[in-house]
Amino acid sequence: MPQPKKKTYQVIIDQIKEYFLTEQLQPGDKLPTERELASRFNVSRTSVREALRKLEMKGIIEIKQGSGSFMKTSEFQLLGDELSTTIVHAENKLVYEMLELRRALEVECAFLASQRATSEDLEHIRQAIEKMKAAENDVELGLEADLHFHLSIVRASHNSIFLQLVQTLSEHMQDTIRATRRQRLANPERLQDTIDEHKQMYLAIVAGEGELAKQLMEKHITQIRKELAESLLN
Template sequence: MKQKKRIYEVIVEQLKEFFLNGELKQGDKLPPERELASRFNVSRTSIREALRILEINGVIEIRQGGGSYIKKTGFPCSSEELSAVISKAENHLVYEMLELRRAIEADSAYLAAQRATSQELNKLRKALELMAASKNDVESGLKADFNFHLNIVQATHNSLFIELIQTLSEQMEDTIRATRRHRLSDPDRAHDTIDEHKKIYAAIASGNSTLAKQLVEEHITRIKSELSEYFLTGLGENK
């Protein structure tokens, strides 16, 4: 089944039209995020993601507090070239999102171990059970994995943490999808994934805040390291 395009992919394709119809040339400043969001009828967060993709690929330069400027006009025209641009940027964004997740989720696990209710622990356990039972169901496993991490943040009872992770939910799901695609292709790493989640759950359920935080940090750091190795070999470029 063909995967639905993400919002930022559509925006990148629409921004391409600026280049092709001559509306923008090298050195020109892009309209403000607010104006682009209104023009494309999307959130400013989605606009930022699309601009970040263009920046990573050297198409634009984002100046802190000064807007975005066209760096080169040789924008990829074919769907294959555009797909390669987005794929390259997504690899980079996965790393950035993993760094952000490590910071948020490690402290969330620490707080969840202190504050999780029996109902919240039950949600974590059910997500874990579904993850273990979804070995051959990609989407079900992805949803269970995502819910496990989301439920940890919700168990902090910190409204700002919860609001932030909900805002980043699409990017977080994309990151989990990328890491699961890699990890689950190796039976040993697939087993490690379940085992790591089980240990995190056990630490939270037992109220061991320090261990819960440590295990989440180790879990995400390990994934980032594995992906770095994976992409460096070139195996992940066309996945």
């Protein structure tokens, strides 16, 4: 079924957002005037005005009477919102796409954590594993501990951009962990396998073995993605 054609102001909104990202505008930065935007996008000022009002309603910009329009949202927050929206509208691909993102992101974070983690960071990761062990019969506690483990590794990477991205998508990340744990732990014997995988990653990070930490994280995420795919075929 063909997608409905976007209204003019919706097209302009997309173009303005792209402009925000390209120009790397920050909160407080002033936007071009309506006349300048209309000329840039070859549309009427009325359409530009409507698009700006919509962006103001979303909290992305602030329109000050007599002064112009100003950014309220940072470039990174805008990108995170766009990515979240994309994921929400692609529900059928959510788990797989999030696992692809996690593999790309967390593999590098595992390496960085092995080089940068403080004793406090390592303790948070260790505590997450202990909580996973204690949550054998508590689904929600196990989910929380699993998420805490992976978030702790991202924090231990001490890369603020990675951390902001993961925090922006934390709810979707939690959904993927819930889906994979539900499938994997349908067999209670797999709980120990899951704990062992996380423990091996932790030990590699503690030992400062970056390449091993990367390999173990990639193997872990690749394996749960494979198991999930196989379960859907059965």
